[in-house]
Amino acid sequence: MNTAVVNATYYDGKISKPYDAQVSADGEHAVIVRYGDQYAQTQHYTYKDMTLIGALGDIQPVIELKNDARLDFHQPLPEWFNLEAKSRWNSVWRLERSPALIVFSVVFVVAFAFILIKWGIPVASHVVANQLPETAMKSWGDQAEKYVLEMTEPTKLSKARQQQLLQKYQHLVAEQRPAKLIFRGGGSIGANALAIPNNTIIVTDELVKMAKDDFELIGVLAHEQGHLVQRHSLQQSLSGLGISIILLMITGDGSDILTSLPVAAVGASYSRDFESEADLYALKTMSQQNIPTAHFANFLQRMEDEERKEDAKHDQAESEQSKAETKDKKSWTDFFESHPATKARIDAVRNYQAHQHQ
């Protein structure tokens, strides 16, 4: 057996003074460390008493010994060194320095992250959401409902009108799972409809008035019904949880903007998917009830026109023309938008119509 002497730095575990040391084998199971003046002092250590800390970057292997003593090597561990863990750490160290593997890692990690975000998490949260009991988010829903009621005012719609819409909803949309339908004065939220996970749909007076035809309202209600039936709130929070767990596992630390930004972006992209799903649900419901789906497209269009009018009021300097142009352009902020652009939604409705008529 080759028992060449290896140079190292030795610490005796009592004080922090580094000693130049020579390490050599002492049979199969132990080593001798010679250190101090003319290497006159010696210590014996068996391999059993050693904890290897492998090489890392330019840092050479370190061995922690009993009684807090320590050996810092100046080169890789020699052949004769009889530690089991040696080769395992050496291979990790080599991986970290191999250009081919680094390139492979980058490609793999980027592809993995993409697949996970695009399909993995949505599918998982969809499955889990359908496993959980229907009341899973009731308490949160009650809280949210209270909050929305505080932000809005009592409705000004007549009892008869409310009753009429409620009946249409129950007849055309609700199927076997009618939600609690509440009408409210919009207040700060304006023309709006909300699906709340305690099986409640809130519709504002402004939205009711904006509709030119009750079928348009049926479309909106069916859209909200779609959110409830498909448990989008639950899916949303489950996928948010999934992403933060994965980020935590990979980074292991950090609550800076950098980690919260991707979570927000990905969350917004999921929520766009949910909107499209809810739109599709609305369209299916409408065609089942033989309501022309054009009503839904009309309503979306009117919503957008109203918004533009609002915008135009705020900003007269900009011409309507350029405004329309900027609206149509796909900007990078789309990534953070929670709803798909209205134009895309209208196009989707037309698409659906076209397929129905074939």
Added chain:
Amino acid sequence: MQNSQLETDLPPALPIINEMPPTLFGETDQAELLGRSYTFRFKGNASEYFGIWIVNILLTIITIGFYAPWAKVRRLRYFYGNTWVFQRRFDFTGLPTKILVGRIIALVVYGGFSLAVKYSWEAFLAGFVLIFFAVPWLIRSTIRFRARNSKFSNSRFFFSGTNKSAYWCFAKCLAVVVFTLGLFTPVAVWLYKRECLNHLYLGQLKFSLNASWGDYMRAMYMPLFVFIGGIAVLSILMAILFGSSDGLNPAYYVFLMAAAYFLGYMFIWPLTAARLFITTWNNTTLSRSQFQTNCNQWRYAWIVLSNWFAKVISLGLLTPWAVVRLYKYQTESLRLMLVDDPDQLQNQMQQDHNAIAEELSDIFDLDISL
């Protein structure tokens, strides 16, 4: 076991060490090297760290997360092990297997908490209160674990803070923040840093923070005042310019104003972080040796801010570069006016603490960095 010194059985050539920081200037064979100022060096570099970082992620994915503790230790070791002062380096010796156990327990707690949160508002509140009151214990345990497993020249760090002092500090911080409506938050930061540093030892040498609470008030409020002042001056200037030249587009001024506001706003936090770093290290001593930093607050803030943009634009791939860049700047700005002989540090006997709390506080995003 805390605080008890090792009975020493020293090689005959060396002076016998007692309880007190023993080696006065001039008493050791290193006398001519002491009493001088030594700079810290970071010998790592971004490209080397990139390999370690990406392989860490790869192996973590392949092992469905079980490699994460090994990854964490390698990450910490890379930074500690490449930090040098006085021709000696630091190291982190935490065992990944212990961290794995801690991490599994932490994940179970986190998962349970998150699930409970999904069901009800009350569960969320209860969990939140529970974690809130566990914070002092978590932070103290985390610092103990981190300190025990950090070494300089084979001498361990040691954190002597007790649970009692942690909760007392927490109560004081809470009182200061609540009763001044948050205005004296810097005092709470000062209390926290004092609690951390004044209980920290390297071998038998004790750290201490000598800054006053006023220093921290200045450190944290200056950027905010500069920002408010700057915006005020700018808006006055704009008003004058706008008033005199009516041919120009007002939207242009609004945009300029918003841009200035946004840019200034983004600088507030990095600048505050820089000033906290400077205030802390210029007022910290290790026994009789004084730390100093020649860190420039603007450069520091610029590094933090541009790092952030680099990470966002590269979808996170420049993270290793950004981390190394900031760490290197922080480290190499530090100097230590060395008075005590760094060869005569003795380990404080201390139990091997478990890693559960450290992992819990990692999972719940508690930042314990100094």
